[in-house]
Amino acid sequence: MTTTEQPVLEIDALSLAFPVFKGRIKALNGVSLRVGKGEIVGLVGESGSGKSVTAMAVLRLLQQGSFQVDQGTVNLLGRDVFSLDERALLAMRGRDVAMIFQEPMTALNPTRKVGRQLADVIRLHQPVGRAQALVQAESLLRDMYIADPADVLNRYPFELSGGMRQRIMIALAFSCNPALLIADEPTTALDVTVQRQVLLLLREKARERGTAVLFITHDMAVVSQFCDRVYVMYAGAVMEQGPTAALISAPAHPYTRALLRGLPDNAQPGQPLPAIPGHAPDLSALPQGCPFRERCPSADQQCVQRPPLQADNGDGRRYACWHPCSSQVTFMAEPV
Amino acid sequence: MSWLQVVRKRLFSLVLVVIGVSIITFIISHMIPGDPARLIAGDRATDEIVANIRARLGLDLPLYQQYWRYLSGLAHGDLGTSIRTTRPVLDDIAAFFPATLELALVALLLATMLGIPLGVLSAVYRNKAVDQVVRTISVTGISTPAFWLGLGLIVLFYGKLGWFPGGGRLDQGMAPPTDITGLYLVDALLTWNMPVFFNAAKHLVLPAFTLGFVHLGVVARQIRSAMLEQMGEDYVRTARAFGLPRWVVVFRQALPNALIPSVTVLGLALGDLLYGAVLTETVFGWPGMGAYVVDSIQALDFPAVMGFAVVVSFAYVLLNLLVDLLYRWIDPRIKEVG
Amino acid sequence: MSNAPTALSLDDVHVRFPVAADWRGRPNRYAHALNGVTLNVRKGETLGIVGESGCGKTTLANLLMGLVKPTRGCFDRGGASLQIVFQDPQSSLDPRLPVWKLIMEPVMVNRRSGSRALRAQAAVLAQQVGLRPEHLDRYPHEFSGGQRQRIAIARALSAEPDVIVLDEPTSALDISVQAQILNLLQELRAERLLSYVLISHNVSVVRHMCDRVAVMYLGQIVEIGAALDVFAAPAHPYTRLLLESVPRIGAPFLEGVPQDTELPGNRHLPQGCFFRSRCPLATAGCELPQAMAEAGDSVVGHKCRCHVRCKKEER
Amino acid sequence: ATPQGTLVIGKAADPQTLDPAVTIDNNDWTVTYPAYQRLMRYKQVDGKGSTEVEGDLAESWTVSPDNLTWTFKLRPNQKFADGTQVDAEAVKYSFERLLRLKQGPSEAFPSTLKVSAVDPLTVQFKLEAPFAPFLYTLANDGASIVNPKAMAAHGDEADAWLSSHTAGSGPYHLASWRKGQALTLEQNPHYGGTKKPTLEKVVVKIVPEASSRRLQLQQGDLDIAEDMPVDQIKALKNAPSVKVREFPSLRVTYLYLNNKTGPLKNADLRHAVVNAIDYKGIIDGILLGQAKQTRGPIPEGMWGYDASLPLPKQDLDAAKAALKRSGVSKPTLLLRYSTRDPNWEPIALTTQANLAAIGINVKLEKLANATLRDNLGKGDFDISIGNWSPDFADPYMFTNYWFDSDKQGLAGNRSFYSNPDVDTWLREAAQLADQDKRAELYTKVQQQVVKDAAYVYLYQKNYQAAMRENVKGFVFNPMLESVFNVADITK
Amino acid sequence: MPEAAVEATGAAGSWRHTWSYFLYQLRKSPLAMAGLAIIVFVCAAVACAAWIAPYDPDAINLVHRLQPPSAQHWFGTDEVGRDIFSRVLWGGRQSVGVGLFVAFASSLVGSIIGCFSGVMGGRLDSVIMRIMDIILSVPSLVLTMALAAALGASLFNAMLAITLVRIPFYVRLARGQALTLREMPYVKAAMTFGAGRRHIVSWHIARNALSPLIVQATLDIGGAILMAAALGFIGLGAQQPTAEWGAMVATGRNYFLDQWWYAVFPGFAILITAAGFNLLGDAARDMLDPKLKAR
Numbered sequence A: 001m002t003t004t005e006q007p008v009l010e011i012d013a014l015s016l017a018f019p020v021f022k023g024r025i026k027a028l029n030g031v032s033l034r035v036g037k038g039e040i041v042g043l044v045g046e047s048g049s050g051k052s053v054t055a056m057a058v059l060r061l062l063q064q065g066s067f068q069v070d071q072g073t074v075n076l077l078g079r080d081v082f083s084l085d086e087r088a089l090l091a092m093r094g095r096d097v098a099m100i101f102q103e104p105m106t107a108l109n110p111t112r113k114v115g116r117q118l119a120d121v122i123r124l125h126q127p128v129g130r131a132q133a134l135v136q137a138e139s140l141l142r143d144m145y146i147a148d149p150a151d152v153l154n155r156y157p158f159e160l161s162g163g164m165r166q167r168i169m170i171a172l173a174f175s176c177n178p179a180l181l182i183a184d185e186p187t188t189a190l191d192v193t194v195q196r197q198v199l200l201l202l203r204e205k206a207r208e209r210g211t212a213v214l215f216i217t218h219d220m221a222v223v224s225q226f227c228d229r230v231y232v233m234y235a236g237a238v239m240e241q242g243p244t245a246a247l248i249s250a251p252a253h254p255y256t257r258a259l260l261r262g263l264p265d266n267a268q269p270g271q272p273l274p275a276i277p278g279h280a281p282d283l284s285a286l287p288q289g290c291p292f293r294e295r296c297p298s299a300d301q302q303c304v305q306r307p308p309l310q311a312d313n314g315d316g317r318r319y320a321c322w323h324p325c326s327s328q329v330t331f332m333a334e335p336v
Numbered sequence B: 001m002s003w004l005q006v007v008r009k010r011l012f013s014l015v016l017v018v019i020g021v022s023i024i025t026f027i028i029s030h031m032i033p034g035d036p037a038r039l040i041a042g043d044r045a046t047d048e049i050v051a052n053i054r055a056r057l058g059l060d061l062p063l064y065q066q067y068w069r070y071l072s073g074l075a076h077g078d079l080g081t082s083i084r085t086t087r088p089v090l091d092d093i094a095a096f097f098p099a100t101l102e103l104a105l106v107a108l109l110l111a112t113m114l115g116i117p118l119g120v121l122s123a124v125y126r127n128k129a130v131d132q133v134v135r136t137i138s139v140t141g142i143s144t145p146a147f148w149l150g151l152g153l154i155v156l157f158y159g160k161l162g163w164f165p166g167g168g169r170l171d172q173g174m175a176p177p178t179d180i181t182g183l184y185l186v187d188a189l190l191t192w193n194m195p196v197f198f199n200a201a202k203h204l205v206l207p208a209f210t211l212g213f214v215h216l217g218v219v220a221r222q223i224r225s226a227m228l229e230q231m232g233e234d235y236v237r238t239a240r241a242f243g244l245p246r247w248v249v250v251f252r253q254a255l256p257n258a259l260i261p262s263v264t265v266l267g268l269a270l271g272d273l274l275y276g277a278v279l280t281e282t283v284f285g286w287p288g289m290g291a292y293v294v295d296s297i298q299a300l301d302f303p304a305v306m307g308f309a310v311v312v313s314f315a316y317v318l319l320n321l322l323v324d325l326l327y328r329w330i331d332p333r334i335k336e337v338g
Numbered sequence C: 001m002s003n004a005p006t007a008l009s010l011d012d013v014h015v016r017f018p019v020a021a022d023w024r025g026r027p028n029r030y031a032h033a034l035n036g037v038t039l040n041v042r043k044g045e046t047l048g049i050v051g052e053s054g055c056g057k058t059t060l061a062n063l064l065m066g067l068v069k070p071t072r073g074c075f076d077r078g079g080a081s082l083q084i085v086f087q088d089p090q091s092s093l094d095p096r097l098p099v100w101k102l103i104m105e106p107v108m109v110n111r112r113s114g115s116r117a118l119r120a121q122a123a124v125l126a127q128q129v130g131l132r133p134e135h136l137d138r139y140p141h142e143f144s145g146g147q148r149q150r151i152a153i154a155r156a157l158s159a160e161p162d163v164i165v166l167d168e169p170t171s172a173l174d175i176s177v178q179a180q181i182l183n184l185l186q187e188l189r190a191e192r193l194l195s196y197v198l199i200s201h202n203v204s205v206v207r208h209m210c211d212r213v214a215v216m217y218l219g220q221i222v223e224i225g226a227a228l229d230v231f232a233a234p235a236h237p238y239t240r241l242l243l244e245s246v247p248r249i250g251a252p253f254l255e256g257v258p259q260d261t262e263l264p265g266n267r268h269l270p271q272g273c274f275f276r277s278r279c280p281l282a283t284a285g286c287e288l289p290q291a292m293a294e295a296g297d298s299v300v301g302h303k304c305r306c307h308v309r310c311k312k313e314e315r
Numbered sequence D: 001a002t003p004q005g006t007l008v009i010g011k012a013a014d015p016q017t018l019d020p021a022v023t024i025d026n027n028d029w030t031v032t033y034p035a036y037q038r039l040m041r042y043k044q045v046d047g048k049g050s051t052e053v054e055g056d057l058a059e060s061w062t063v064s065p066d067n068l069t070w071t072f073k074l075r076p077n078q079k080f081a082d083g084t085q086v087d088a089e090a091v092k093y094s095f096e097r098l099l100r101l102k103q104g105p106s107e108a109f110p111s112t113l114k115v116s117a118v119d120p121l122t123v124q125f126k127l128e129a130p131f132a133p134f135l136y137t138l139a140n141d142g143a144s145i146v147n148p149k150a151m152a153a154h155g156d157e158a159d160a161w162l163s164s165h166t167a168g169s170g171p172y173h174l175a176s177w178r179k180g181q182a183l184t185l186e187q188n189p190h191y192g193g194t195k196k197p198t199l200e201k202v203v204v205k206i207v208p209e210a211s212s213r214r215l216q217l218q219q220g221d222l223d224i225a226e227d228m229p230v231d232q233i234k235a236l237k238n239a240p241s242v243k244v245r246e247f248p249s250l251r252v253t254y255l256y257l258n259n260k261t262g263p264l265k266n267a268d269l270r271h272a273v274v275n276a277i278d279y280k281g282i283i284d285g286i287l288l289g290q291a292k293q294t295r296g297p298i299p300e301g302m303w304g305y306d307a308s309l310p311l312p313k314q315d316l317d318a319a320k321a322a323l324k325r326s327g328v329s330k331p332t333l334l335l336r337y338s339t340r341d342p343n344w345e346p347i348a349l350t351t352q353a354n355l356a357a358i359g360i361n362v363k364l365e366k367l368a369n370a371t372l373r374d375n376l377g378k379g380d381f382d383i384s385i386g387n388w389s390p391d392f393a394d395p396y397m398f399t400n401y402w403f404d405s406d407k408q409g410l411a412g413n414r415s416f417y418s419n420p421d422v423d424t425w426l427r428e429a430a431q432l433a434d435q436d437k438r439a440e441l442y443t444k445v446q447q448q449v450v451k452d453a454a455y456v457y458l459y460q461k462n463y464q465a466a467m468r469e470n471v472k473g474f475v476f477n478p479m480l481e482s483v484f485n486v487a488d489i490t491k
Numbered sequence E: 001m002p003e004a005a006v007e008a009t010g011a012a013g014s015w016r017h018t019w020s021y022f023l024y025q026l027r028k029s030p031l032a033m034a035g036l037a038i039i040v041f042v043c044a045a046v047a048c049a050a051w052i053a054p055y056d057p058d059a060i061n062l063v064h065r066l067q068p069p070s071a072q073h074w075f076g077t078d079e080v081g082r083d084i085f086s087r088v089l090w091g092g093r094q095s096v097g098v099g100l101f102v103a104f105a106s107s108l109v110g111s112i113i114g115c116f117s118g119v120m121g122g123r124l125d126s127v128i129m130r131i132m133d134i135i136l137s138v139p140s141l142v143l144t145m146a147l148a149a150a151l152g153a154s155l156f157n158a159m160l161a162i163t164l165v166r167i168p169f170y171v172r173l174a175r176g177q178a179l180t181l182r183e184m185p186y187v188k189a190a191m192t193f194g195a196g197r198r199h200i201v202s203w204h205i206a207r208n209a210l211s212p213l214i215v216q217a218t219l220d221i222g223g224a225i226l227m228a229a230a231l232g233f234i235g236l237g238a239q240q241p242t243a244e245w246g247a248m249v250a251t252g253r254n255y256f257l258d259q260w261w262y263a264v265f266p267g268f269a270i271l272i273t274a275a276g277f278n279l280l281g282d283a284a285r286d287m288l289d290p291k292l293k294a295r
């Protein structure tokens, strides 16, 4: 991965909060992230760590007035998202950047036929007539390995299975050949057998068209099999980043490490799992310094100071920790 | 369920409701103290005359027999004879109903045409000045006593300004249009009688506004909350994420879906309008069922009151059926259930 | 373990739900949620049940808890007392009750003893599941998901059950909390000699926790056996497909051609083997209903529902 | 503005029924009276209505010496609206129908009345007992002559049909009735009366709100506004192009005191009430002076009126004294009323306040009119308010009805007054033909009942009609409130 | 659901929490504040009528009838010379009282029936619901009028009539709540403990169904005031000399052309009061409805 090239997406030290009843929820606390051209980047983290907020911030989809940006910038294809005007932003959405969401059930308009929804988006960004748009939509669906696209176009979303709906969302996303696709937990609601098919599809199409993907999930295993590079988030901040294989096989941040060790896949059946004590911090009352401090086995005085996202030597990895783990932990899958 | 089954189920419950309504109104109207026979007979009537009248009306029979007579009449579409006017109740209602219906429909039209955009605006600009203004209007509508508003409008627009007529459905000397539906506006259009159309429309303005204003509040409130709900849905986020402009999202995506739950509410509200007309009618001297039923209650005219209740309940259930069918038609999801 | 006494047994249990009715309200279409489940739960064991969405796992749990009645077949509780922990800790706790009442609810339903004694008991339970005494008077919304699940577990424990049914106990939780809860469950089982019926679609969790597993497909158990045997050598083609699809850390990148996969519906049950339409091994004989039989690897207690993969038994 | 040749009368409510044998309501008579003719009619004297009667359909009549047989000669060439001749059979038919239906109006006629057609233009009535006011009752709306042919055309439905149509020989007939909106009367082309009416059409427009009626009158959308409250009248008096006409009427307003049950059984307590009422305040304050105080039961303008009776007036000392005499301490009286007449409520409030001043507590109860009637009939009240206007021009209406112990209750004696002497005098007067002798008896009756404080006599209200200035020829007849002599009116 | 989201709905938790959340929301919404201010103002004025009112509301004075508003009579006088300002103040007791009573009584009775029906289910449930359907399909104003007429004209009877007519709404609402709650996992859980209906209703359903019912009741107060006024307007309601807003407007309408103040002031009082309760109810509903929560 060359870093000299202009990245598709670059988020720099983004901090963002939601003012609510009794205080502010600091959802993002200095997130920095970049997605290069054609790259598949994973964003993992536990629930509430700010993954979706990051994604939504990129497209400025958060409800206006409900949030405050404290600092940082989002740079999309070389343009500053927060200073774009409404029209330019609308033009970018869907054409340059597409997004798919977790719940395929609700992400499509329940009372509009699939074909019309696809045509709506196609016509929005391309100067074609409705009939032409429907033809495009049909071939798009065929591309997504949907057996009977003409029939599917004529159906309502609720008449389709979850996997099918997610394929349609993917078709929608690729309809204008975007440079970046943000996929917010696209397979969490799906069954494993279906998930596998959807992931295969997503990967194939992204590679085929050179689309960069920001893939959000909380499933480490999916990341390990799907992404080129990975960012690990915790409490609204990036804890660690790096190429997938390296990061998974030798996590530097205690949090990443603990997370991986706590997975039942990596443990002896029946034996206690090395769990992380405690629970995620309250975002409206974040402690000083490293947010993981209170649950970290190697925390000490220095951790009251917030660690910067520092570079490791050479292999493109960075982590935000004063006391990174050095030892190599190898996670191996048992043979099936 | 196919729509045929829905219809069948509804018709079945229609019978139940009509019987139930007739029982309730029968009991209540017979609880009202006072002797209608004496009322007809007049001040100085002798007991003999009163007894004679009572016998003619069947009021001397035991209650259950009276009810049975009523019910068997009902089965033949006979609502009995009005005590007060000595005419068949059905005829009386047929004479008054179109006026009420016309008023209610125009008010409904007014309320929805204004209420929907207001509700949408209010939802889109939630908690902004627009929202506050719309909500103030809608709360004022809901909280205004219709009879009071009507009085004020008459004094202002008829008494002081003379812009609108002060009552009735048509000017004196203007012949009503050929009776096709009983709705003057529709009949005038059908017979292409423009002077009558405009005159009837002019007469409708004040009462329809009075009635519609209250309803407007209900509509705007309902649309606002349905819109807010829809705008929070994921598909709206999807639409925005793919670059659909805000107003396209609002009107093409969210509004149709917000209308679906609102249809039920608004359909039921038409029922409310029908009897909400009662007060408005008294104020405007609108020749509808409102004044008729108020007078009937005061005169202990049981058959008339019961007839009114039965007819309106009937209309109400029928309306519900229509709303149900409409609902199935506009919401593709319904068909899937089952 | 394999010869421990039976705590619960189900014999050819069917459950169907009416989903549509005619105008007189008589049901005329059904969802066939369970279609002949035969199962034993032994004392002290952890039985895992895996399967994809809609295959009837929750229905099975509800059946065990007596929330639904079998439409056919019989279910023998054999005197064991059961408790359940639900998937979503948020909605399985009444938001308007304080923690100690939540925990003691199963007891208070049946017995009116002094609230002080109950509170004391609640404090003990809370401590066992890792809650602090000052939590007792708080309300569920003040807790994190993991803590709520602890409350739910404490509640299940308060009635001192023999068997706890765990319906996806960790799938609403974060990975970092999942481990805590799984550990807690393990500890409690050791302490209290409990049996668990662990229902999950997460194969790793089942593999980690269970002695035996049953794989469900469309309301039937298609394979059952000791966890090691089933995971190491899945017999039924469906089990294989399932295990292959599970993403795993350290495994190579996904490969293959995406296909249009459809899960079967349960409104109209297929003829013969339920898996036939998706099965790579489908051959003649699959159009007949399949019976459970010893799997081909001759391990005791490893059975599956596939005539291709089973030892031919003379019937 | 209203069209030339059309008179538009604004009324508060639709008629209930137009069947003259059924209606007892002046509100209905507005339509029925001009649509039918009767044997007798009220006279006009010097352009003023009078309570005396003259022949209408009857050209002449004779009565047998025993006052039992009345024979009428009909005027020839009188025709119903469909052109049919009015003959003796029609008269017979109408009266037999009236007596057969036995509805309210039949009450004015002896139930044993026999009618026979002697020849086409001669009709004979036979009474079983002498009935002094008989001739007068024939001018009553109930005595309208109905077209038997028109009725026959509707077979079994005839009675129902007649409730919304007219079948008479009067100057006008009902052309259309839009319920709740308007009734249109058109000229009877065959009308055989002496004077041809000039108005082509009479429209009775239903405008329930008094203020709307007033506005419409002011704007010229109505020619006559009926049934206006005093305050609106007062305002209309200053309105341009509107003329308010006032006439002394025979409609009296009075309080019923329950003589039979409850605290007011005690005559002294009744006297206390009579003396406590602020008569002047009621007339000036509530009626704005548009009424005349009455002295006793028979109002001024009706023969038999006794000008020598003292005018009742508020005398709190006398009232307190009477209260003391009664020996009742702190009585509580139930005053029931309805809002049939808008003045009743203020009167009730005034009464309550007046009686409170002498230490009598009054509880007010406003009822639906129908319910109030029921209570009146049962004597279930202490005080109530009523209006009374005569059906025929005879003091009988005010005396026999009010005081005969046979007529207790709704029939007329609403105070449940009972005095054997008074009964004797009243019954004697009803049988006599000699008016002077009757007047004498009625004076005796009046003096006695005032002494007994049977009722509280309040006032006779002026009849007020507000009309456009260009409406000419209106003559008010005290017997015919709400009836307009449309045949004579021009505009 | 992450904690923050729970907090944002305020739908869960202790009453104290709900209350403080309510106040927080109130402060954010000017309309809700206006509603609260109106209610406080009206209630205070009405409660202190005895001290504020310059005249005896029932004292008649035929000489000073129908006086326009002036320094002596702020709102003028009526047709028997009573002070309208005093009568509006005292009349509020009836009107506001009716509103509160009706909302309280109908929601209480309706919820009990509804919960019962929903929890029992089966035959009984369908019978109850059928009856409610029937009552609902009778025109409510007519039913109220007829009932009030049948019971006899008095404010109490009018109140009773309105209450009776409104009960089915609450039955439906409460039954819906009961049915929803019955499906909640925590109720399912209670069933697995062998909990009986009594336990389930008293522990889970009653507590959780309360908030939406309270919101509905608040919204209804305004409606009940209007309904009572309408009855007073038709002449079924408070008895003279007791002041009541609707009846005042009814009498006042006879004088509307020349003595506008007679009908205007009591009518305005109805409007303002009903609006106050509607605004507050709206605010309460908005914040309790999780579907409307900020996203």
Ligand SMILES: Nc1ncnc2c1ncn2[C@@H]1O[C@H](COP(=O)(O)OP(=O)(O)OP(=O)(O)O)[C@@H](O)[C@H]1O
Pocket (backbone or CB within 6 Å): A018, A020, A025, A026, A027, A045, A046, A047, A048, A049, A050, A051, A052, A053, A054, A066, A218, A283, E002, E003, E004, E005, E294, E295
């Ligand atoms: N509109 C909002 N108002 C208030 N708080 C919000 C809002 N949106 C998100 N948050 C809060 O911001 C934090 C981060 O939320 P986010 O949705 O990004 O989490 P996530 O990492 O996507 O979690 P999950 O895996 O559950 O989707 C959470 O604590 C959430 O409650």
Ligand SMILES: Nc1ncnc2c1ncn2[C@@H]1O[C@H](COP(=O)(O)OP(=O)(O)OP(=O)(O)O)[C@@H](O)[C@H]1O
Pocket (backbone or CB within 6 Å): C017, C018, C019, C031, C032, C033, C051, C052, C053, C054, C055, C056, C057, C058, C059, C060, C201, C266
């Ligand atoms: N009450 C019910 N009425 C109708 N159908 C039902 C009902 N409960 C369950 N079902 C149906 O039964 C089938 C099995 O449902 P169940 O909830 O047991 O699946 P599951 O395996 O728990 O799925 P998941 O993994 O999604 O929780 C589903 O198809 C569902 O639609």
Ligand SMILES: [Mg+2]
Pocket (backbone or CB within 6 Å): A051, A052, A053, A184
């Ligand atoms: Mg998320």
Ligand SMILES: [Mg+2]
Pocket (backbone or CB within 6 Å): C057, C058, C059
């Ligand atoms: Mg489940």
